[in-house]
Amino acid sequence: MDLVVGIDIGGTKTKIGFVDQKGKCHEKLFFRTQEFEKFDEFLDKIKESIDELKARFEFPVNIIGCGIGAPNASSRTGTIENAANLKWKGSVPLLEKMKLRLNVPMRVMNDASAAALGEMLFGNAKGMTNFIVLTLGTGLGAGIVANGKLIKGYDGFAGELGHVGMTLGDGRLTGLGVRGGLEAYVSATGLKRTVLYMLSKYMDPSRFRDIAYSDLHGEDITKAAEEGDPIALKAFDYTANILGLAMANFTAFSQPEAFFLLGGLVNSGKWIIEPSKKYFEEYLLEVYKGKVKILTSGMEGKTAAICGAAALIWEEQ
């Protein structure tokens, strides 16, 4: 059977799977990205994982290619550049070094752009020619499709919407030093920062007064919101508001038919996606109101990023 290896390198987890032509992920495994101080050791682990997965199949597997999605990766150069949410700094030669380990056609792309391709090929964006995928994970990434094609930009680094400044001369810094940058607010990390901000601003009682920032996880905030914790509720509302404004701004740029929201934060959908729709409509220019959908991925939740990466190869077949 012809299969593509899809690899999603995330700020927290790296996900690897074997994906068929219809976007079904047959075998997969995850490991923690941050355990590997050295990039070469990380790539060795990827190679081992591919061999391990291949051995699981009971029928012969033909790997026809390998697609890799990674934050701040360029499709043109095959490198990861100054990633805010990865340990390896500067310019990391991902494609070049991976080719030493796996001898198949290989493509690299910004993870969110890969997700957008996946959505178009396998998911809920089939037939759409104008849409935007936002990945709300450790950071915030974007894959933008206009006129039926992915916007790559002059140099392959388009879609860094996590680093759009949302404030004039004030606001939080992102990991890349952008003042008021979107991902400092709208991401798993941003939500945690907002919990601290709300604790500083209000005196409401909250379970979070007893938890240190380092011990705080996204799921805890969702759980607290479900139990009515006022700080959690305020934090979600604040995040949803900024997400709504950001999507209204992005609409003024390319007027997409839909936004697809992917990533860990989507698990708190009721607390963030739903209220962000209300804010979004409120902020939209009249001419756009009621025309732009906010959707979730049509690919199976845990393997969406893997299938997106695999789409880099499948779209060329």
Place this chain on the structure above:
Amino acid sequence: MDLVVGIDIGGTKTKIGFVDQKGKCHEKLFFRTQEFEKFDEFLDKIKESIDELKARFEFPVNIIGCGIGAPNASSRTGTIENAANLKWKGSVPLLEKMKLRLNVPMRVMNDASAAALGEMLFGNAKGMTNFIVLTLGTGLGAGIVANGKLIKGYDGFAGELGHVGMTLGDGRLTGLGVRGGLEAYVSATGLKRTVLYMLSKYMDPSRFRDIAYSDLHGEDITKAAEEGDPIALKAFDYTANILGLAMANFTAFSQPEAFFLLGGLVNSGKWIIEPSKKYFEEYLLEVYKGKVKILTSGMEGKTAAICGAAALIWEEQ
């Protein structure tokens, strides 16, 4: 001689000209847009102007088409929708009504998108596949080209960058009610508003303490800056800063090779374009630094908008 009628409907002036295949504007005239309360009378004036211009030629002229650029215009519907800087409100059937007056192939587009096509066909964007045109006039418009094609959006209303919110929950309102919207700061009108703001904030002496807002013109602010007026200097610096941040944000979206700045505000180039370059580089993500050019139009200044509109027809020949 085959010629195209190019019409640019601006917030202040309407410009009409006859443009040849090489982008040369042969005959032109301007009149004030705001003198016409009724849209039909405005279109009658356009028709008269075309006849008047045609009569000026000493050789036979064959009008092969008519391209019209207008703020908030959709290429798909041929209408102008809720334009902030025009008198005619709601949905204005520009294409439909103009066709009653001139029986040639006709196309309508957002004025800044038309300018982008013109720049690609006749101007300084020849050969570029990723760039953004910003028109800094009464308002702020944008024409965005990615992958060699104009981004029109789902409904033809992409590129409304004047209405991107630059602040979180605070800031000036644009004419369309967008809080902290870019054109409330970066446009001829925005600059005038900033003069008021600086007069309110600082106690410096300034010629503008004796001039009412209604009597204030962009050229006066340039002249005052040249004479060292501290309020004018502060107003330009403030505007250039926000323009720099906005261009850095737009770069994160589509990573253009260049921005082209057009429109009245460009006449104050030394005071706004030059300092905006410094702020722009400062705000840019590391991965973009030193790669994005800020340029002016390659089309003749006063006829650039006309040639842009004419490009709507010429690009199809």
